Amino acid sequence: MKGKVIFIGAGPGDPELLTIRGYKAIEKADIIIYAGSLVNPEVFNHRKREAKVYNSAILDLNEIIAIIEEGIDANKIIARVHTGDPSIYGAIGEQIRELKIRNVEYEIIPGVSSVFATAAALESELTLPEISQTVIITRPEGRTPKPKKESLTSLASHNATMCIFLGIGMINEVVDDLKEEYSENTPVAVVKKASWEDQLIIRGTLKDIANKVKEENITKTAMIVVGDVLNPGNFKASKLYDPNFKHEYR
Template sequence: MTETLDKSKVYFVGAGPGDPELITLKGYRLLQQADVVIYAGSLINPALLDYCKPEAECHDSAYLHLQQIIQLMVDGIHHNKLVVRLQTGDLSLYGSVREQGEELAKQQIGFRCIAGVSSFLGAAAELGVEYTVPEVSQSLIITRMAGRTPTPELESLIRFAGHQTSMAIFLSVQGIGAVAEQLVQGGYPTETPVSVVYKATWPDCQILKGTLADIAQTVTDAGIQKTALILVGRFLGEEYHYSKLYDAAFSHEYR
């Protein structure tokens, strides 16, 4: 059953990784009904805005600061309009929802979050791989390299590399050389496979493959400097072991 929409709240919607068909059904329905849509600039596939009704107000937030974004939301709510904040991927990763929510709270306005498909999932789908491979890797680290936004010392790439598990590195392809250097310094062998996925699930998606020894040059040669994920780990290699899930001798409790 479709829930009744509350125009006294802002709806934060995860737009998915790029393919306009990878937005959730709930997100799609919200876009269809929205009166005001504030979308995250070029990170959002403009085809998603085709789901909006012709009279909807669509605002590109790439050129707006936080208070301008909040003011658009507040104005919409005060005029009894359905307001949607459309953000890339899933809201729970590098989404800045909390700071927007805190500003809305100052205006006595609540919000709802609608989950989306993250680009790390879209990238795995493009490659046809699993981050968790029996006897190879059973964990995934999602992180970024420190830049203008610092990372806690305990979460540095060097420290995480000591686990040598699957890793998806966001917002760092512009420093791919330093990324590779830190991962090797932290413990990954230089022959560890790496894939860089540019604009996963978009029509112009590119996939670059290599190892920690050569991926930096490959990415530089391709001219990729943003909107790409770095995937690292043995899950990208040839080693594979069958899961016990469908073993004939295995119990069926978890199927």
């Protein structure tokens, strides 16, 4: 038996949104390192009784790698459980870099991102014909700096659908940046803890969404979605199911 690290996207919160492959990986893991309160602990209720469980919210990178190294030396299977899909703001790149230095075997199991759980909660298609065919996934600049060309104002110039992570705590600044390019009447929705039992949805426009967020005292764990797809009116149907449109993939 050889030790291995398995990065697992645990999904947005609802344990039933954990993939089958992710479920099986957690089931066989000897060590579980999960990303704190962002991960619903129910996603690893089926773990082995003897599995060791660590909350990475109280660990730094060196401490995480030390736990992994100890497990690998003992030929253990390590489940590194991240919220949503680990490729988006999951900080797996720096962990993978350390594993490569140490020649540690690993694999990545994708998960359902909170972006898509949010869209489902809003009952919205993020790409509607002639309204928006582009989805921008981003975050405002905080402790982590952003390239200058990726400022919210710069990205907003496209007037595409925008899904903003990690911005609810600075909602005023986010709205001010967006209003540089979007109309203040542009629809906005905020979804707190998409797919969790205590999910909360707030709808408004750039003109009033900040006040609505403050009234609900939402300060974290929420996605901001901006764009006309949220209130499209009478939009045109796609060509995909047009009776006069022929292609080989439908």
